[in-house]
Amino acid sequence: MRDAVTSLIKNYDGLGRxxxxxxxxxLKSYFESGTARVxxxxxxxxxxxxxxxxxxxxxxxxxxxxxxxSGNAYTTRRYAACLRDMDYYLRYATYALVAGNTDVLDExxxxxxxxTYNSLGVPIGPTVVGIQILKDLVKDKVVEAGITPxxxxxxxxxxxxxxxxxxxx
Ligand SMILES: CCC1=C(C)/C(=C/C2=NC(=C\c3[nH]c(/C=C4\NC(=O)[C@H](C)[C@H]4CC)c(C)c3CCC(=O)O)/C(CCC(=O)O)=C2C)NC1=O
Numbered sequence: 022m023r024d025a026v027t028s029l030i031k032n033y034d035g036l037g038r039x040x041x042x043x044x045x046x047x048l049k050s051y052f053e054s055g056t057a058r059v060x061x062x063x064x065x066x067x068x069x070x071x072x073x074x075x076x077x078x079x080x081x082x083x084x085x086x087x088x089x090x091s092g093n094a095y096t097t098r099r100y101a102a103c104l105r106d107m108d109y110y111l112r113y114a115t116y117a118l119v120a121g122n123t124d125v126l127d128e129x130x131x132x133x134x135x136x137t138y139n140s141l142g143v144p145i146g147p148t149v150v151g152i153q154i155l156k157d158l159v160k161d162k163v164v165e166a167g168i169t170p171x172x173x174x175x176x177x178x179x180x181x182x183x184x185x186x187x188x189x190x
Contacts, residue, residue, distance in 0.1 A: 022128055025051040025121035051121045054173050061174060062115040064166040065159055072158050073108045079158075080107075080151045093143050103151075110152050110181060111159075117177035126177060131184045138185075149182045 023031065029044055040048070065072065081087055087094040087103075094103040113130045117123050138145055156178035163170050 023120070023122055023124040028122055028124060054121070054171060057168050057171065058118045058121060058173055060166065060168050061159075061163045061170070062118050064162055064168065065111065065115050065118075068162055069108070069111055072155065072162065073104060073111060076107055076111075076151060076155045076158055077104050079154050080147065083150065083154075084147050087144075087147055093141075093147075106148070107151055107155060110178075111155055114155075114159075114177040114181070117180070118173065121173065123177055123180040126180055127184070131181065135185060135187075145185055149186055152178055152182050152185075 026048065029040070029047060033040055033044060081094070086092050088100065089095060094100050109130065113126055116125045135145065137143075138148070156175060159178075160170050160174060163174060
């Protein structure tokens with residue numbers, strides 16, 4: 022598992038190169054956004070349960086077929102599994118925010134997830150919608166907390182959506 026700094030160093034060390042302009046710019050933006058990223062993680066942590074609950078009710082309002090008898094989130098057990106998954110996405114997004122890197126998502130969340138979902142019939146499209154709703158709610162919460170959101174806030178959520186949606190070649 023890597024953060025922005027260790028991942029940069031690993032790349033440059035692999036090439037046997039000193040940190041160049043790009044690397045320095047990268048590091049600058051990592052450090053400059055540091056306080057905001059940590060504060061955003063704090064605002065998410067303090068509101069995690071309600072963010073997940075709100076995101077789920079918005080998802081089920083948009084896609085009510087999920088909780089109908091033929092839906093994948095139908096039955097108390099599967100409904101709870103769906104909310105638990107949303108909670109995983111939110112919690113791991115906070116780790117990625119703090120790390121300034123999506124490596125933790127690849128390693129701990131996304132690895133093998135699509136295969137698991139496919140074998141259980143968990144629909145990927147609606148899961149992606151759920152993650153996008155989480156992102157929107159998080160953005161509102163962060164703004165409410167007086168933090169200016171940047172591209173860094175979208176990154177972990179967009180990364181999970183993109184990786185989940187990707188088709189097998
Ligand atoms: C920390 C990393 C991590 C992730 C991400 C994770 C996901 C994950 N979600 C699962 C199930 C599930 N996931 C869902 C989720 C949904 N169904 C829907 O219709 C919605 C679109 C969606 C919620 C947004 C459901 C309903 C199940 C249970 C499926 C079943 O058992 O039939 C399973 C199968 C095993 C289990 O039920 O626990 C895994 C491994 N587990 C992990 O350890």
